[in-house]
Each structure stands twice: as C-alpha cells, then as structure tokens.
Amino acid sequence: MSLIIHNARLYTVDDSDSIAEAIAVNSAGVILAVGTSNEILSLADAHTKTVDLGGKAVVPGFIDAHPHLDTVGLRLTRPVFNNAKSIDDVLSVIKDVVKKSQPGDWIICNPLADEPDVFAYPEAMLERRWPDRYDLDKVSPNNPVYIEPPQLVAPGHAFANSLALKLAGITASTVAPDGVEILKDEQGEPTGVFRDINFPKVIPVVDGAFRAKSSLFPCMPELTQADTYKAVEAGVQAFSRAGITAIYEGHGIPAGPQRAYLDLWNEDKLTVRTYFVISYPIAFYTNRDRGDDLIDHTSRYASGKGFGDDLLKFGGLGFSFDSAAAIGSCLMRASYVGAAGKEWFGVQLPTDEAFKDIVMKSAKAGLRVQVQCSGGAAIDKVLDLYQEVNQEVPITDQRWTIQHCQFPTQSNMHVCKSLGVLPTTTTNFLLNYGSVYEKAFGPETTNQSIPFKSWLDAGLPVAQCSDSRPYEPMRVFWGMLTRRDMYTGKLVGNAAECLSREQALRAYTLNGARVAFWEHKLGSLEVGKLADLVVLSDDIMTIPEDDIPQTNVLATLLAGKAVHDDLGVFSG
CATH class of the missing domain: 2.30.40.10 (Urease, subunit C, domain 1)
Structure with missing residues (x-):
C-alpha cells in the first residue's frame, strides 16, 4: 500500500x-x-x-472535454492587461515589456479585456475611449506593438502602434478586408484601432493557425515551435493547479501543439492526461488533395479508439462545420440578425457535397469523426450525414462526437443515442455570451440553448467543457448550476436546464472520460x-x-x- x-x-x-x-x-x-x-x-x-x-x-480529477489548452497556455505566456481601467494601465504593461525587449522586437499582447467584461468597453476605461497608435507610441517608439482582438467578440478590437503599422504597410489608402474596419482620424490616417466582426478573425490572432503572409500584418512573426512548447507547458501547469487531470481536445490540434505534447510526454512533464484529435484545417475543404493526404496519413496512427497510453493518445479527425454562435454567425434553422446587423442564417464552412465526401472517406479509413456544429441547422446537417455514413460504414460503437451543439432538438438527441454519438458542450457560452445570444437569436431561441438537463434526460452522457475561457473548474462547475451571465448577472435560457451538483460533477468527470474511451480507468x-x-x-x-x-x-x-x-x- x-x-x-x-x-x-x-x-x-x-x-x-x-x-x-x-x-x-x-x-x-x-x-x-x-x-x-x-x-x-x-x-x-x-x-x-x-x-x-x-x-x-x-x-x-476534472476532465475538460474541449479546453484548447494550448490557447490557454499562450495567453499565460503573453502580456496581459487584466481588464485595464485606463489607458495608463495599458501603457504601464507595455512599458514593462519594452524594458525586457530588444529594439525591433515585436510585442504581441493578449486582448485588452476578456469576455464578458469587454462588452462594457471602451466606456469602462477612464478616458471612455480605446487606446490608439499615438498612445502606444509614447512607451514603445522602437518596438512594434500589437494587441490582439478577443476571438469570439464581434466586433473585436485590435490595436497597433505606428511602427507596427509602418512595417505592415498600412496607410490611409489600405483597403480593409470584408468584415474589417481600419479606423481613421480626421485627416484620414489610420489610428491604429481595428474592428473585426469575422470568425475566425481576419486581423491577426497569433496562434498555431496564424499565417502572416495572408494577414494584414505580413511582417508579424509566427509562432515558433519553442513558443508553442512554452505555451503548452504553461497550459499543462495551469490545468494541474486548477484540478484538471485529463482533457479531450475534440476540436482538433494542429501540428505545432501536437509536437509540444509529445515532447512534454517524452520529458515526463505531461501532468494532464490528453486525448487529442488531429485538426482538419478549414482550408482543406477547398484543397481536397491535401485533405485526402491528411486522412490517409492520420489513419496510419490515429484510427479506431486512438493510439497511445494512459497519458497521451491521438485519435481521429476534428472538423468545424459552422461558425461561432458567440458572434452571431452559427448556422441556424431560422434567420437572425448577425454581427453585421443583417438578417441571415449564418455560416456553413464546407459545402454539403464536399463535407459528405470528406466524412465518408474518414469513416472508410477507420477514423473517428468529431465535428463542431453550433447552430441548429448545422447540428441537423451533421447528424443527417452521420446517419447516412452509418448505413455504409457502421459507426455506432465508434463514439463519434458533436462539439458545442448549442441548439439541439429532441430529434437530434434521439439520433445521437441511436448512433452512439456523444455530445460535448459548455455552459461557459451562457456565462460569457448570454447577452449576445438574446440580442442575436431572441428570447425564445435563447431559452432552448445548451439544454444540459435535456441531454441527460434523453439518456446521453453529455460532457462538460470550458472551450478555454474560463478554464478554471470552479467557475465552470458553478455555471452548470446557475446558467448565469457573468456580465448581466441574469439567468440565461431555461432554468429547468440547470443541473444538480451530482449531475454537474458527473458531466465534468466521468462523462468526459467516456468521450476519451477512458471511463474504465478515470x-x-x-x-x-x-x-x-x-x-x-x-x-x-x-x-x-x-x-x-x-x-x-x-x-x-x-x-x-x-x-x-x-x-x-x-x-x-
């Protein structure tokens, strides 16, 4: 003993x-x-x-069924403003970083404020305005500064100083991409403030998927493997401190973080059990040769239940079908007002024909499929496809998943149960974006969102996740019990969907283990x-x-x- x-x-x-x-x-x-x-x-x-x-x-130990640990770690390794209350607060942080940097080094920072606090900005600032290039120049004339936008806010605001603008070639004549606004002063010059209603963001969010050459800032450095390793290591350490002992990265992990996890495993530094899914890039929906190569390559080491040990496993492919409900761009059954202020049904990333071919090829290659489908119409289409695939390639014992799945119907739940499909979702969307849901989708549809209790009543072991913010289990656990918007303090949706503490604990532990085929051990x-x-x-x-x-x-x-x-x- x-x-x-x-x-x-x-x-x-x-x-x-x-x-x-x-x-x-x-x-x-x-x-x-x-x-x-x-x-x-x-x-x-x-x-x-x-x-x-x-x-x-x-x-x-808590098991997070969709945490984006590498994203959490990246935030922990960058300058943070902790919801700054004045421009001086912002400049103080940047000034400290400049002291530790060499002239010319890029200073890339976390968003100025996080969800849901950011919805009170810029009025929450003492000056009641955003910082601009001239503010940032005061403390960093010789280092390009870039403050990222919050990824799931529309519009998300980003900020750059004069040197960053100069290096990027952004001038009064620069044409902004669709969904992006380059704010200008009375003389028509860029102020260094940008607005972006897109998801993924068009203005840079420097993570493993960022490619500088195709961005507004082609000179901005991309993440090195050392940066990625440092981020994943920081995320692992933070999760261990928070009580998270295992994760299931169902949204997909790109190559850089994959290698970082493997390096930490080899060095006996991986203290969070990790089942990660290989990311199928959105760009491959229209570059099918590369997509087919990825399916073939992944099937050689990550088919079936996955390959690995009790600490690190690789399994299947992860796809995104629609965009984010948090910014009003998920694919819905009825039209709604999106971030651009216009009625639409939302975004579908692949065509129906392309996605059917990709998923069918994945199934025939023995790969488990995990799909992010937020809006109701996206859930319908993905589950219809799963049923079609199952007629040709049985999937009922493969534990295919749907991720996010904020607006399911009872019919969707019945299909999931019949196919053995496991849902993972999060009440964090209500904590962070409840006010956005009500504005975009209206009270009736919002009332149907993230029906945790209904999933359980349908006999489905729905797994809780954080989607990275907040990742701390105490706040996430609280969210399952209260469904309360952290910005307004109001209940979001149907109170009958609040879980008991016993249900919440199971959703955040044993149900998460099941998604990773670990329920017999964890x-x-x-x-x-x-x-x-x-x-x-x-x-x-x-x-x-x-x-x-x-x-x-x-x-x-x-x-x-x-x-x-x-x-x-x-x-x-």
Whole structure:
C-alpha cells in the first residue's frame, strides 16, 4: 500500500454517487479500496503514507472535454492587461515589456479585456475611449506593438502602434478586408484601432493557425515551435493547479501543439492526461488533395479508439462545420440578425457535397469523426450525414462526437443515442455570451440553448467543457448550476436546464472520460481505477452556490502522485 487518504469527504461519482471517508492507493497509482477511515486505515503497513485531510472535500480529477489548452497556455505566456481601467494601465504593461525587449522586437499582447467584461468597453476605461497608435507610441517608439482582438467578440478590437503599422504597410489608402474596419482620424490616417466582426478573425490572432503572409500584418512573426512548447507547458501547469487531470481536445490540434505534447510526454512533464484529435484545417475543404493526404496519413496512427497510453493518445479527425454562435454567425434553422446587423442564417464552412465526401472517406479509413456544429441547422446537417455514413460504414460503437451543439432538438438527441454519438458542450457560452445570444437569436431561441438537463434526460452522457475561457473548474462547475451571465448577472435560457451538483460533477468527470474511451480507468473514485483526484478548500457539493467560484484547489493527484500540492502533505 503506497498511500491512504482518510478523514475526508470523498465524492466517488460511482453508480450510486456514494460518499466515502477514505481511499487506498497502490504504488502503481491504482485505487485498491474505498470506504470508511477505520476500514481503510486497517490496510496500512509500514510503507504506507497516510494523509489526514481533516474533513476536506475530495472529488475525481476534472476532465475538460474541449479546453484548447494550448490557447490557454499562450495567453499565460503573453502580456496581459487584466481588464485595464485606463489607458495608463495599458501603457504601464507595455512599458514593462519594452524594458525586457530588444529594439525591433515585436510585442504581441493578449486582448485588452476578456469576455464578458469587454462588452462594457471602451466606456469602462477612464478616458471612455480605446487606446490608439499615438498612445502606444509614447512607451514603445522602437518596438512594434500589437494587441490582439478577443476571438469570439464581434466586433473585436485590435490595436497597433505606428511602427507596427509602418512595417505592415498600412496607410490611409489600405483597403480593409470584408468584415474589417481600419479606423481613421480626421485627416484620414489610420489610428491604429481595428474592428473585426469575422470568425475566425481576419486581423491577426497569433496562434498555431496564424499565417502572416495572408494577414494584414505580413511582417508579424509566427509562432515558433519553442513558443508553442512554452505555451503548452504553461497550459499543462495551469490545468494541474486548477484540478484538471485529463482533457479531450475534440476540436482538433494542429501540428505545432501536437509536437509540444509529445515532447512534454517524452520529458515526463505531461501532468494532464490528453486525448487529442488531429485538426482538419478549414482550408482543406477547398484543397481536397491535401485533405485526402491528411486522412490517409492520420489513419496510419490515429484510427479506431486512438493510439497511445494512459497519458497521451491521438485519435481521429476534428472538423468545424459552422461558425461561432458567440458572434452571431452559427448556422441556424431560422434567420437572425448577425454581427453585421443583417438578417441571415449564418455560416456553413464546407459545402454539403464536399463535407459528405470528406466524412465518408474518414469513416472508410477507420477514423473517428468529431465535428463542431453550433447552430441548429448545422447540428441537423451533421447528424443527417452521420446517419447516412452509418448505413455504409457502421459507426455506432465508434463514439463519434458533436462539439458545442448549442441548439439541439429532441430529434437530434434521439439520433445521437441511436448512433452512439456523444455530445460535448459548455455552459461557459451562457456565462460569457448570454447577452449576445438574446440580442442575436431572441428570447425564445435563447431559452432552448445548451439544454444540459435535456441531454441527460434523453439518456446521453453529455460532457462538460470550458472551450478555454474560463478554464478554471470552479467557475465552470458553478455555471452548470446557475446558467448565469457573468456580465448581466441574469439567468440565461431555461432554468429547468440547470443541473444538480451530482449531475454537474458527473458531466465534468466521468462523462468526459467516456468521450476519451477512458471511463474504465478515470472519471470516478472506484476500485481498479487510477487515483486522479482533487482536494478542495471547501465542499462544492454543499456550500452556497455563489461561494463555489471562490473555492481553491489545494492539491491535484495524478495516479496518486501530486502534480499540485498547496497543502504540502503529498509531495514529501
């Protein structure tokens, strides 16, 4: 016996939602026994480490079914403004970065404010305006500065100083791409402020998919592999501190982050179990030869349930079918007012014919398919295609998924159950963008959005995810219980879709494990499973709802070994 944890309130997430007092773990990190403190302590021998938790709550490690960990890590490695309240706040951050930089180095920053706080800007600034090129020039005349837009805000605002504009060749005569506005002063000169209603953004968001040559800033540096490694490493460390022990990256991972995960695995630094899906780039919808090559290549190492071990697995292909509901561009059944202020049905990224051919080829190659489909019409089309594929290539035991899926019907749920399709979604969309949903789609459609409880009532083990913001489980867990917009404080949608705490914990642990084919090893604290668990400062299953976001993760154990330990009792 290697470890015994006792005098705890241990939420097992077993079939009966049992609550235990103690757990015993062997040297391989496998749970040997769960029960009362007296029962488990009687199993101790001279080599057993015993930890008395003084009644603290313990839950299975959280499993995020769509986190974009690399994106989270990238934000953590860049200058951050923490929802700046004045232009001086912005300049202070940039000034500090300039001091650490060489002249000519690009300074690329996180968005000035994050969702949902950004919806109060620029009025939330002391000056009640955005910073412009002339403001930024005051602290950075010799370094090009670029402040990214929030990706899922329309319009999203970005900012550049004069040197960045000069290097990019942006002048009074520059023609803005569709959906982009280059703001100008009274003399017609660019102010360094940009507005973009697109998703993905046309003005740069420098991540693994960014290609400088095709952007407004062709001179801007792209991410190096070292940058990507640093970002993924930072994301892994942050997730361990937050109590996330496993992730399923169903939206797809491009090549750079794939290599970073593999490098961390090789170096024994990967402390978050990762099942990642290979990204099928949107550009390949119209470059079918490259798409077919990707299908062929991926089938050689990531077919079926995936390839890898209990720490890192590769499995299948991830696709995007429509655009984002958060900016009013998902593909809906009825017309609505989009970000441009016009009635439309939203965006479908591939043609029906192309997508059918791509998905059918993937199925015949033995690849699991995962598709982001946000709007109702997108869900309908994707599930119709899944049914058609199933008639030729059976998929009922392959656990194909649909991602986001904010506006499903009961009929959609029936199809998912009949095909063994697993949905992953997130109440974070309501926390961040509830006010956007109501404005774009109206109260009736918003009332039907993200029906977590209905998925469960239909017998589908829907998995919770963060989609990267906020990624901290305490806030995400709270969102499943309250469905409350963090900007307005109002309930978004149907109160009947709020989950009980037991349902929420299962959706955020065991259901996530199932999406990654790990439910027999992870997701609950039961005999024979790996001891992935989290110790909390407060009992999120009993404390007042609004106290949950303030709860701290005191320790995170992966197979019984501490990967985060503020208590200082597991690491020694």
